[in-house]
Amino acid sequence: MGVSIDDIKKLKELTGIGLTDAKAALVDAEGNFDKALEALRKKGVTKAEKKGDREAREGIIDSYVHSGRIGVLVEVNCETDFVARLDTFKTFAHEIALQIAAMAPIYVSEADIPAEELERVRSESHERVKAEGKPAAIAEKIVAGQVKKNFDEKVLLNQTYIKNDKQTVNDFLKENVAILGENIVIRQFKRIELGVTE
Numbered sequence: 001m002g003v004s005i006d007d008i009k010k011l012k013e014l015t016g017i018g019l020t021d022a023k024a025a026l027v028d029a030e031g032n033f034d035k036a037l038e039a040l041r042k043k044g045v046t047k048a049e050k051k052g053d054r055e056a057r058e059g060i061i062d063s064y065v066h067s068g069r070i071g072v073l074v075e076v077n078c079e080t081d082f083v084a085r086l087d088t089f090k091t092f093a094h095e096i097a098l099q100i101a102a103m104a105p106i107y108v109s110e111a112d113i114p115a116e117e118l119e120r121v122r123s124e125s126h127e128r129v130k131a132e133g134k135p136a137a138i139a140e141k142i143v144a145g146q147v148k149k150n151f152d153e154k155v156l157l158n159q160t161y162i163k164n165d166k167q168t169v170n171d172f173l174k175e176n177v178a179i180l181g182e183n184i185v186i187r188q189f190k191r192i193e194l195g196v197t198e
Contacts, residue, residue, distance in 0.1 A: 003031050011036060056185040058084045064097035072097045074189040079182040092176045092184070098162065099169060100189050105156035108186050113151060122147050156186065 003026040011022040011033065022036075029036035059077035076093040083089050099105075107113055125146040129139045152158040157170040164172070177184050 003027060007031075007033050007036075011040070055079065056183045059185075059187070060084055060090060060093055062090070062093040062097045064094065064101050066101050069194045070101050071192045072100045072189060074100060075187040077185045077187050078180065083180050083182050086180065088176070089180060089184075092172075095163070095172070096156075096169070096186055096189075099159065100156065100191050102162050103153075103156075103159050104191060104193075105159060105189075106154040107151075107156065108188065109157050110151065110155055113155070118147070118151075121150050125150075156189070 003023060007026055008019060008022045011025060012019055025036040025040050026033070029039060056077040056079050058079060058081045059075065061073060061075050063074075064072045074093060074097045076089075076096060078084050078089060122143060125143045126139075129142050129146075134142060157168065157173065159169050161167040161169050161172045167175075173184060173186065
């Protein structure tokens with residue numbers, strides 16, 4: 001099956017890979033653009049995970065104010081000052097600021113959730129499931145699912161990315177790690193909403 005030059009160019013732009021690699025991915029996917037993109041994302045994730053151990057101390061602090069009512073400051077780190085100055089990196093940081101403004105996460109990652117908060121939610125969920133009389137064999141699975149759902153909305157990396165509902169923010173992060181070739185860390189953020197105190 002033939003592959004279109006437009007699809008090759010589009011795949012190259014989306015992933016940051018070379019034209020030859022983009023064409024090869026489309027040929028492997030029998031011309032199916034979505035399948036090729038998904039395969040490259042999976043490869044990108046593997047590359048991203050290898051880079052995840054490297055120190056990321058450079059970067060930028062980005063800000064976003066929405067209608068004078070919501071303000072966000074976010075620190076996004078990378079490994080080198082060179083990457084920190086690239087438009088691709090700056091755009092990524094700004095997209096994260098927009099995500100935070102729109103979706104109001106509380107934590108960057110699951111590692112940031114306090115143990116007592118995790119236990120409180122687990123305990124409440126367990127009581128609910130018990131009150132509903134669910135069999136013990138499936139009760140733990142239901143509790144685990146409810147706890148995950150509760151925190152997926154509050155953890156930035158677990159949230160659905162606002163500009164692509166097929167991706168989480170973590171997928172978007174790994175995609176940019178693959179494109180930029182450096183470890184990227186969303187270090188911290190602060191979201192302020194007019195009239196709302198923590």
